[in-house]
Amino acid sequence: MKKIYAVLVLAGLANVAAAADVVGDPKAAPAKIEMCVGCHAIPGYKATFPEVFQVPMIGGQSAKYIENALKAYQKGERKHPSMKGIAVSLSDQDIADIAAYYSQQSKTAQK
Numbered sequence: 001m002k003k004i005y006a007v008l009v010l011a012g013l014a015n016v017a018a019a020a021d022v023v024g025d026p027k028a029a030p031a032k033i034e035m036c037v038g039c040h041a042i043p044g045y046k047a048t049f050p051e052v053f054q055v056p057m058i059g060g061q062s063a064k065y066i067e068n069a070l071k072a073y074q075k076g077e078r079k080h081p082s083m084k085g086i087a088v089s090l091s092d093q094d095i096a097d098i099a100a101y102y103s104q105q106s107k108t109a110q111k
């Protein structure tokens with residue numbers, strides 16, 4: 001178990017090296033992504049509020065990509081009402097944990 005964790009940590013470090021102080025912990029993510037799963041875990045799912053949107057798959061994206069996207073919603077650079085509402089409720093640590101978690105999911109497993 002320790003070995004697996006070390007590998008995960010190394011893989012995570014490579015991904016979040018650019019993210020300065022906040023180091024994402026994928027093990028802290030499950031409780032934080034409960035609300036994401038409702039939209040993002042379903043292949044081909046479309047959110048219907050406030051309009052019909054195709055919900056992008058985020059599993060398997062790089063941690064940096066997910067982090068940048070969430071921060072862009074927070075700052076209003078990316079405009080999507082539901083994602084903005086969600087992003088502003090997340091701390092930097094939440095975002096790092098979530099990004100680390102999703103970047104470890106394989107793309108093929110989700111498709």
Ligand code: HEC
Pocket residue numbers: 032033035036037038039040047053054055056057058065066067069070078079080082083086098
């Ligand atoms: C109400 C449904 C809904 C929920 C809940 C939700 N999302 Fe999203 N998310 C979307 C939609 C729709 C988009 C596409 C928005 C757009 O076009 O900008 C999106 C986009 C994203 C993107 C950008 C993906 C890309 O490829 O550009 C990320 C990252 C993301 N969501 C992460 C999360 C995380 C993390 C959570 C939970 C904390 C979450 N979302 C919860 C509907 C949702």
